[in-house]
Amino acid sequence: METLLNDFSPGLFIVQTILLLGLIFLLVKFAWKPILTSLNEREEGIQNALDAAENAKKEMENLNADNERLLKEARAERETMLKEAREMKDKIISDATEEANAKAGKLIEQAQAAIETEKKAAMAELKTHVASLSIDIAEKVVKGELSDKKKQLALVDSMIGDATLN
Amino acid sequence: MKIAQKSIKTYLFALLALLSLTLQAKEPANSHDAGEVDTKEEVKDYIVHHLKDSHDFHLFSYTSDGQRKHVGFPLPVIVWSSEGLVTFMSSEFHHDDNGHVIVEKGGLKFTKIHSKIYELEEGAAEVAFDADHHATNAHKVLDLSITKSVFGVLLVGLLMFLGFSSLAKQYKKKQVPTGFGRVLEPLVLYVRDEIARPNIGEKHYRRFTGYLLTVFFFIWILNLLGLTPLGFNVTGQLAVTACLAIFTLIIYTASGNKDYWGHVLWMPGVPVFVKPVLAIIELAGHFLIKPFSLLVRLFANISAGHIVVMSLIAIMFTLKSELTVVGATGLSLVLSFFITLIEVLVAFLQAYIFTMLSALFIGMAVEEHDHH
Amino acid sequence: MTVPNLVGAGLIVIGAGIGLGKIGGSAMEGIARQPEATGKIQTAMIIIAALLEGLAFGALFLGN
Numbered sequence: 001m002e003t004l005l006n007d008f009s010p011g012l013f014i015v016q017t018i019l020l021l022g023l024i025f026l027l028v029k030f031a032w033k034p035i036l037t038s039l040n041e042r043e044e045g046i047q048n049a050l051d052a053a054e055n056a057k058k059e060m061e062n063l064n065a066d067n068e069r070l071l072k073e074a075r076a077e078r079e080t081m082l083k084e085a086r087e088m089k090d091k092i093i094s095d096a097t098e099e100a101n102a103k104a105g106k107l108i109e110q111a112q113a114a115i116e117t118e119k120k121a122a123m124a125e126l127k128t129h130v131a132s133l134s135i136d137i138a139e140k141v142v143k144g145e146l147s148d149k150k151k152q153l154a155l156v157d158s159m160i161g162d163a164t165l166n
Numbered sequence: 167m168k169i170a171q172k173s174i175k176t177y178l179f180a181l182l183a184l185l186s187l188t189l190q191a192k193e194p195a196n197s198h199d200a201g202e203v204d205t206k207e208e209v210k211d212y213i214v215h216h217l218k219d220s221h222d223f224h225l226f227s228y229t230s231d232g233q234r235k236h237v238g239f240p241l242p243v244i245v246w247s248s249e250g251l252v253t254f255m256s257s258e259f260h261h262d263d264n265g266h267v268i269v270e271k272g273g274l275k276f277t278k279i280h281s282k283i284y285e286l287e288e289g290a291a292e293v294a295f296d297a298d299h300h301a302t303n304a305h306k307v308l309d310l311s312i313t314k315s316v317f318g319v320l321l322v323g324l325l326m327f328l329g330f331s332s333l334a335k336q337y338k339k340k341q342v343p344t345g346f347g348r349v350l351e352p353l354v355l356y357v358r359d360e361i362a363r364p365n366i367g368e369k370h371y372r373r374f375t376g377y378l379l380t381v382f383f384f385i386w387i388l389n390l391l392g393l394t395p396l397g398f399n400v401t402g403q404l405a406v407t408a409c410l411a412i413f414t415l416i417i418y419t420a421s422g423n424k425d426y427w428g429h430v431l432w433m434p435g436v437p438v439f440v441k442p443v444l445a446i447i448e449l450a451g452h453f454l455i456k457p458f459s460l461l462v463r464l465f466a467n468i469s470a471g472h473i474v475v476m477s478l479i480a481i482m483f484t485l486k487s488e489l490t491v492v493g494a495t496g497l498s499l500v501l502s503f504f505i506t507l508i509e510v511l512v513a514f515l516q517a518y519i520f521t522m523l524s525a526l527f528i529g530m531a532v533e534e535h536d537h538h
Numbered sequence: 539m540t541v542p543n544l545v546g547a548g549l550i551v552i553g554a555g556i557g558l559g560k561i562g563g564s565a566m567e568g569i570a571r572q573p574e575a576t577g578k579i580q581t582a583m584i585i586i587a588a589l590l591e592g593l594a595f596g597a598l599f600l601g602n
Binding site: 009036 | 323333334338355358379380408412
Binding site for chain 3: 460463
């Protein structure tokens with residue numbers, strides 16, 4: 001301790017204090033301030049650039065998401081449109097079929113009705129025709145039968161015979 | 167600009183080399199510091215002498231034609247004597263360190279004993295010593311000389327200023343430095359991001375970064391310079407480390423906020439009768455223990471490092487008879503090589519610890535408590 | 539240096555050695571347990587070691 005205190009040089013202490021003060025002053029003014037300022041600026045610049053890149057990336061992502069959304073919407077719209085069209089087509093077809101069926105049924109009915117009436121008319125005509133024909137035949141037969149006595153008698157006999165059976 | 171700076175550096179270096187080569191002083195071989203260093207006592211004296219500051223820049227000595235020759239250059243002596251400021255060159259002491267050579271300047275007599283300048287009392291023609299080898303008719307003067315340590319400080323200051331101002335200039339031109347600036351920039355960032363910012367806190371660290379950077383590089387470069395054969399031992403001077411520690415003390419005293427002083431002087435949350443005791447302890451911690459631990463740690467580590475390295479180198483002489491010349495030299499080289507590697511690490515570690523503890527103390531002083 | 543001085547210095551070194559060993563050992567354990575906190579543990583370790591070292595050096599110089 002004693003030797004140490006003996007070695008302590010107050011002069012060196014004073015000179016060192018002055019020199020260190022000067023050194024700190026000079027270095028702070030001419031070195032550390034400019035260095036630290038530019039380092040800070042550089043770091044801020046890098047940070048800003050990074051932030052900008054991040055922002056751009058985010059925007060890009062947003063844009064992509066937008067595009068995706070739009071695409072999805074478009075696809076959905078197309079889908080619905082196609083679906084609607086298909087439904088409409090089906091409806092039209094089924095409507096047409098139904099109508100056609102109905103029309104056809106009606107036509108067939110009409111035709112049948114017409115055929116029926118025609119048939120009835122034809123039958124009636126036929127009947128009258130047959131009746132008149134049979135009357136004509138009967139007249140001729142009767143005329144021929146009744147022209148002979150014998151035959152008239154035979155007829156009467158058969159008729160009487162039938163009457164007895166009844 | 168860069169070329170100009172380079173040429174300045176080359177020029178400085180050349181000047182130094184030239185100075186050291188041309189200024190050879192021829193001295194008659196005298197009993198004490200002339201002979202080769204051989205015995206253990208001489209080695210010890212040599213180491214003790216090296217650890218002290220010296221008034222001339224001595225590189226090496228050799229003997230030729232029976233004369234002891236010293237290679238180096240003298241440094242100016244500036245002393246504040248009883249008659250005011252006196253200056254002369256240290257070469258006037260003719261490498262004497264025992265009070266034998268007396269320099270007369272302006273009617274005053276000066277002599278140098280164990281690296282200290284003494285002023286002789288009036289009428290004394292020669293230094294008289296008492297039994298403990300203390301001068302009886304001379305007293306120490308305030309020694310403001312450009313000693314070897316001051317020279318080292320100036321050299322490092324110049325190097326730091328050139329290096330870092332050129333780095334600062336590089337940023338004006340472009341964002342990324344080139345050349346040596348690429349080495350310096352990460353170091354600056356390291357101090358800022360690993361020492362200043364985490365210990366002081368995001369809010370205040372900017373104010374103190376300049377001081378911390380200066381101190382860090384100052385200590386580190388001086389520590390490394392101490393490991394070169396130039397023989398600087400600046401950070402192993404108590405005056406230098408005391409100065410650094412007192413700077414830190416002043417800074418954290420001046421920047422202490424109300425909260426901090428509240429905690430020091432009237433610790434909240436403890437019984438009233440304990441408060442004065444704690445205040446005394448805290449004040450002692452603030453004004454004595456913290457700076458004392460800073461200054462002693464740096465001084466002791468660097469001094470111890472120098473002693474160990476020099477002792478291991480001295481194995482070459484001290485164990486010569488036991489191990490033969492080759493064995494002693496080999497052992498000495500191997501051991502001192504590895505211890506020097508460790509010292510390179512210690513040089514950085516001590517600069518780091520000094521700066522970090524300074525930052526920590528400043529951080530404690532400016533910390534804002536929000537809990538009460 | 540007298541004999542009591544040397545013994546005192548030895549005692550100081552023993553004490554400081556034990557202290558440093560404990561600090562280093564605990565720090566190692568802490569790092570092994572939480573490798574992600576290595577930086578913080580190291581910083582704290584260095585601070586405490588530095589304080590201990592300051593104490594030991596102070597004692598050495600006062601005794602010397």
